[in-house]
Amino acid sequence: MNRPTHGGNLQWAATLAGCEPHAILDFSASINPLGLPSSAIAAIQSQVASLTSYPDPSYHSLRQAIGQHHGIDADWILPGNGAAELITWACRDLATHCLETVLFTPAFNDYGRALRAFQATIYPCCLLDRLLGNDPDSASDDILNIPTDPSLLATLPNSHRRGVLLNNPHNPTGKLFDRAFVEALVTTFNWVVIDEAFMDFVPPDRHDQFSAVPWVERYPNLVVIRSLTKFYAMPGLRLGYAIAHPDRLRQWQQWRDPWSVNTLSAAVGEAVLQDTAYQQATHAWFAQAKPLLETGLRQQPGLRVLPSAANFFLVQSDRSVPALQQQLLQQHQILIRDCLSFPELGDRYFRVALRTVSENQKLLAALRDRLGS
Ligand SMILES: Cc1ncc(COP(=O)(O)O)c(C=O)c1O
Known part of the structure; x- marks a missing residue:
């Protein structure tokens, strides 16, 4: 094997x-060792009888629940079959609209898979020394302070059609990219995708300082992807969501299978997001x-x-x-x-x-x- x-x-x-x-x-x-929430198990049990029908392809109720969770209008939300599915569509966008996509490395393996699937041109930018704390400018705590002046950004492709795919907190180091750096990306790149698969673990008092979700409605070039896999211990169910401009999400819906999220996952998503x-x-x-x-x-x-x-x-x-x-x-x-x-x-x-x-x-x-x- x-x-x-x-x-x-x-x-x-x-x-x-x-x-x-x-x-x-x-x-x-x-994966969260507390295991699948009991609210998830109850949601699965209550939906077994519904398996004889197709799921609602608009996922209206689930989108409402996610919207409420983040204080965002449901039109800005698209659930997917795990964050992995949404990363695939984000990479199709990056490949279509950007001459180059900056990938900060080391990077989660699937980014390369999805970018290559659509023949995107990858511009690797190795952050190893900064991530490992070997760079004198980088802090030794869990936040990665990348000085924006003199700027790392100046070393990146200068095209007006450049994209970036970032993971925050970063896998495999667990470092958080600081706000100033993320904001610099959002204001200088024409396409920015931020995978926040592990952001739910960041304690509530720090979460809002680092998550880019509150910026999405301000920056139409920004996509944030979240996963329910890790925090709610449900890798086998497959559920994630993208938060982005409604036009972009409509485009992704036209590309994909109409029922990417199955009935049980959709019901579980609604239940666990309210499971305080x-x-x-x-x-x-x-x-x-x-x-x-x-x-x-x-x-x-x-x-x-x-x-x-x-x-x-x-x-x-x-x-x-x-x-x-x-x-x-x-x-x-x-x-x-x-x-x-x-x-x-x-x-x-x-x-x-x-x-x-x-x-x-x-x-x-x-x-x-x-x-x-
Ligand atoms: C950084 C990162 N993003 C996304 C994913 C995929 O998450 P999901 O299970 O929701 O597809 C993973 C899974 O390991 C991951 O590590």
């Missing part, structure tokens, strides 16, 4: 570990578990942990990660995410998701066992 390029491939891990997939403790996919108890429980877990895992990782010999605003940490290791990954699987049935699919990082980095406090303790104990602290 080939080495996976995404996290969460339990079949692959189980084959290596010699156990059943359900026995693997998965730190490779950054689950949202609060998630923020409480995050506030408790994150500093404990970060401190525990920092105490391990040979590891360097990057400050992260998201529900995962990128860790630099002084030894080869594929070997460590294999040992953790075979000895402890624990799966960490190697970073081989991020070519800029190579074999000395891994990413671990934040799980429950007791599961994180298991990871730390297994690492202690392997690394000898």
Whole structure:
């Protein structure tokens, strides 16, 4: 079986570990460990009888719920079959309207897939030193301060038809791009797509400072993509949404299958966005578990942990990660995410998701066992 390029491939891990997939403790996919909200399960149960009809192709009710959640008119919202589907249409737009699309690397693997599918010209801009905190200008906390003057932007393509695809918070480092930098992109590029798949984890008191959602109605060149996969622990259901100018979303609807979101996902989306108890429980877990895992990782010999605003940490290791990954699987049935699919990082980095406090303790104990602290 080939080495996976995404996290969460339990079949692959189980084959290596010699156990059943359900026995693997998965730190490779950054999914909320509180599990599927009970409101989601109730929504699924209530909709089973509706499976004999097609979903409403306008997703009116779901769009209303998402609109209410963000305080935005429902016309500016398009639900999709996971953020992945919407990234595909955003990349078709970028390929059609831009001579070049700037991709800050290391970047989530799927961006390249979607851009290449439409023959977009990719202009890679490597931010590795800044993201890793090796650049003297970049802060050592979880915010990436990119000075806009003298500007990184000046080094990017100067065409009036340039686009950019940005991930905030950034996967795999968990860094947040600061507001000034994002605003500089929105005001100087003619097409800006921001994937905020992990933004829901940013605590509410910081969220509005970093999310670009409040800007969408002001900047018609801006698209924000959100995912329900990670925060609501539903990678198997597939639900995400784009927030963008209604004309653009109408165009995407003409390109795609009319029923991209199935009935169960649509009902779940409506329910979980109103599930404030689950949202609060998630923020409480995050506030408790994150500093404990970060401190525990920092105490391990040979590891360097990057400050992260998201529900995962990128860790630099002084030894080869594929070997460590294999040992953790075979000895402890624990799966960490190697970073081989991020070519800029190579074999000395891994990413671990934040799980429950007791599961994180298991990871730390297994690492202690392997690394000898
Ligand atoms: C940065 C980023 N964006 C988007 C996605 C895809 O999310 P979804 O499951 O909603 O398609 C992922 C999944 O790993 C991701 O890491």
